[in-house]
Amino acid sequence: MDFQYSSKVQALQARLLAFMDEHIYPNEKTFFGEITANRQAGDAWKPTRIVEQLKAKAREAGLWNLFLPESDQGAGLTNLEYAPLCEIMGRALWSAEVFNCSAPDTGNMEVLARYGTPAQQAQWLTPLLNGEIRSCFAMTEPAVASSDATNIEASIVREGDEYVINGRKWWSSGANDPRCKVFIFMGKSDPQNENRHKQQSMIIVPRDTPGVTVLRALPVFGYDDAPHGHGEVLFENVRVPAANMLLGEGRGFEIAQGRLGPGRIHHCMRLIGLAERSLEDMCKRSLSRVAFGKRVAEQGVTLERIANARILIDQARFLVLNAAQMMDTVGNKAAAKEIAMIKVAAPNMACQVIDWAIQAHGGGGVSDDFGVAYAYAQARTLRLADGPDEVHRNQIGKMELKKYLPSR
Template identity: 90%
Template sequence: MDFQYSQKVQDLQQRLNAFMEAHIYPNEQVFFDEIAANRAAGNAWIPTRVVESLKEKAREAGLWNLFLPESGHGAGLTNLEYAPLCEIMGRVVWAPEVFNCSAPDTGNMEVLARYGTPEQQTQWLQPLLRGEIRSCFAMTEPAVASSDATNIESSIRPDGDSYVINGRKWWSSGANDPRCKVFIFMGKSDPDNADRHKQQSMIIVPRDTPGVTILRALPVFGYDDAPHGHGEVLFENVRVPAANMLLGEGRGFEIAQGRLGPGRIHHCMRLIGLAERALEKMCQRAVKRVAFGKRVAEQTVTLERIAESRILIDQARFLVLNAAQMMDTVGNKAAAKEIAMIKVAAPNMACQVIDWAIQVHGGGGVSDDFGLAYAYAQARTLRLADGPDEVHRNQIGKMELKKYLPARPH
């Protein structure tokens, strides 16, 4: 198990860190101030000038589309090579977009790259790779427990040379973004199929198709995440060409599993960066503040939390690197347990580290002055996104028990 980073990765780490120091960290407050100004003017859902300008710099610096392992579309990096780069970007919540490496576009581009037809790739993948448009992934539904994707009730019904789509989705990532031009929609095309995992399909829905209505933006702990955010979306008799079907009818669950594997690991990589940043802020605050006659850093409880944070972060990092290596060497299916493990470990780790950092900051920690409250909101959300903790724990438990159960007769 060799996690030594190659010279190529070390060079990219150095360049990415330099970019963050020069352009991202100095503009953290600029980003939020610009959104606040847009909100005060009556519309927070306007792409920020600072991110759009930094995208050009990232592209010029050759730090663009680093996430796609397939050479020809992205940088040709493996999951293991991408992991430390994703961690660096994750240190600032909005930074991944600057490098065209943010969700849900990364997952949607992976779907189009793996499963899209040449025509679908020309129409949608190429503009996404160039950063000209953004996208939305519409799977979760308010009426059912969508942690079990077979519960999904939205319909995709064939009608001549078209499909007609009906359903209500929520937590549709990116739906509110004015740059969003395309949805990848999951629904049931064959609800009576005896195989529950072949009832669903995924289909491409252009944002401007009649019948697509954004009902509302969904705040997370009071943050609307403008200008991207999450939306509740109504699809009423939405008609799209049959050519928009991805991979074929009944293969939606197959696509979802292929999409969520890399998506889950990307989230975990970014969370490690977010937790590292929280630990840095915790330490910086602890050495500056004095309480009861000595620095907060000298209080035993603070030392314990700093030490425990270091342990938790490094544990999570090694788990993520192990999962990444397995995905690269034996494939996503064989790495299912390792992917599930990091999806539980990384968000819980980040929530705990950020919580301790908030505590060291006192009242300032729950304000917006230090970015910790917003970071916590992001980390806590990821205990639900791409499958809640409970689902992954059940999966891990079943895999462990399988070793002890008697083999079933053929």
Template identity: 90%
Template sequence: MDFQYSSKVKDLQARLIAFMDAHIYPNEAKFYAEVEANRKAGNAWVPTKIVEELKEKARSAELWNLFLPESSHGAGLTNLEYAPLCEIMGRVIWAPEVFNCGAPDTGNMEVFARYGTKEHQKQWLEPLLNGEIRSCFAMTEPAVASSDATNIESSIVRDGDEYVINGRKWWSSGANDPRCKVFIFMGKSDPDNADRHKQQSMIIVPRDTPGVTIKRNLPVFGYDDAPHGHGEVLFENVRVPASNMLLGEGRGFEIAQGRLGPGRIHHCMRLIGLAERALEDMCKRSLSRVAFGKPVAEQGVTLERIANSRILIDQARFLVLNAAQMMDTVGNKAAAKEIAMIKVAAPNMACTVIDWAIQAHGGGGVSNDFGVAYAYAQARTLRIADGPDEVHRNQIGKMELKKYR
């Protein structure tokens, strides 16, 4: 395995780091101040001016759509090439959007690029690639354990030249964003099919279609993630043209697997960057604080946590690079075990490292002053999102046992 970065990737790394240093880190406080000002004015769901300004700078710097492989619309990077760049962006929670590399848009763009018709791509993919609109992925439901996607109960029923959609979704990321113009909706079109994995379909639902209602925003540990957020959405007799069906009836599970593979690895890449930032914060804070006559950094338990953080982060990074290389060389299906492994390892690693960073900050660590509490909320969520730890561990365990049956 050769994880050496090419000259192209090293150049993009250097340019991305320079952009982060010049434009992202100096504007972190400004971003949160703007969100808070909008909230006090009565609407936290207003796109921030600072992010919109930085998007133009990123586009001018040709740091745009870096995630999309084999595409004339982006950098055309492999998963292995994109990994270190995604890590850099992941150091600041809102930074990926600046480069048009934020979830769920990245996954939705890949769905449109892989499975959409030319008409779908013109109507939805092009404005997403241009950063003109945002999107939402509506899969998870409050009434069932959605970790088993075959449980999904929302219905998609053919009626002449239309489909009628009914269901309630939640944790639909981006639903609250006023720039969100399109949903990719997963539901059952053939609930009686003997093959449980052919019961579901995915269909395009424009945000302004009658019958689509945003019921509420769902905070994560009290953070509303404005102006992006996560919504609970009700679909009541929503009618869309039959041409909005993606790939064909019964292909929803297939699309989901194609979408979630890259999505999972992107989350893991970003988490490594978030954990690196937390380790830096831990080191700086513990060097500046004195307890019992010496810096906190020189206390035995803190030294041990700093050392273990470095070990855990580097272990996770190598696992992610290995999964990325396998996805590039043998495909997502053959790399299923490796993808499942990193989806367990990276969020757990990040939770551990960020928790130690919180501890090193003392009381300030659980406040909003240092960002580590918010970072923990993000990392902890990703032990559930895109499949909980338990599902991935079961999958890994079955693959191991298969060797001996």
């Protein structure tokens, strides 16, 4: 395995790091201050001015759509090449949007780029790539265990030249954002199909279609994640043109697997950046505080945690780079085990490292003054998003056992 970055990637790393130093870190208080002011004014979902201003700067700097491979509208990077850049963006929870590299838009753009018709791409992909609109992915449902996507009950029924959509979704990221103009919706179009993985379809639903109602914003450990957030959404007799179907009826599960592979690895890349910054915060804080006659950093337990954090982060990074390389060389399907492994390893690693950082900050760690509490909330959520740990562990275990089962 050769993880040496090309000169192109090293140049992008340098430019991205410089952009973070010049524009992202100095504006973190501005970003959260704007959200607080908007919330106090009665509209937490109003987009922040600072992000919109920085988007223009990122685009001018050529740091735009870095996630999108094989595209004349992106950087054309492989997964392995994108990994170190995504890690850098992950160091600030809000910065990926500045570079048009944030979820769920990245996954939705990849879906449209891979599976969309030219007309669908012109209507939705182009404005998403330009950062003019945002999007939502509507799959998870409150009434069923959505960790098994075949449980989904929402319906997509063909009536003439239209499809009629009914269902209730939640944890629909971006549904509350006023910039969200389009949903990619997963539901059952053929519930009686003997093949459980061909019962589902994905379809494009414009946000302003009659019958689409955002019922509420869902907080995560008390954080509303404004201005993007997550919503519970009701779809009641929503009618869209038949031309809005993606790829074809019964292809929804196939699209979901294609979408979630890159999405999962992007989450893991960003988590490594978040864990790195949390380790930095832990080191700086423990060096600045004195307890029982010596700095907290000199206490044995703190040194042990710092050492273990370093080990855990580097282990996770190598696992992610290995998965990225396999996705590039043998494809997402062949790399399924490696993707599942990092989806378990990275969030658990980040939760542990951030927890140690919280402990090093003392009471301040559970406040919003230092950012580690919010970082923990985000990392803990990713042990559920894109499939819970238990599902990925089951998949890994079955793949491992398969080596020892008699061939048939």
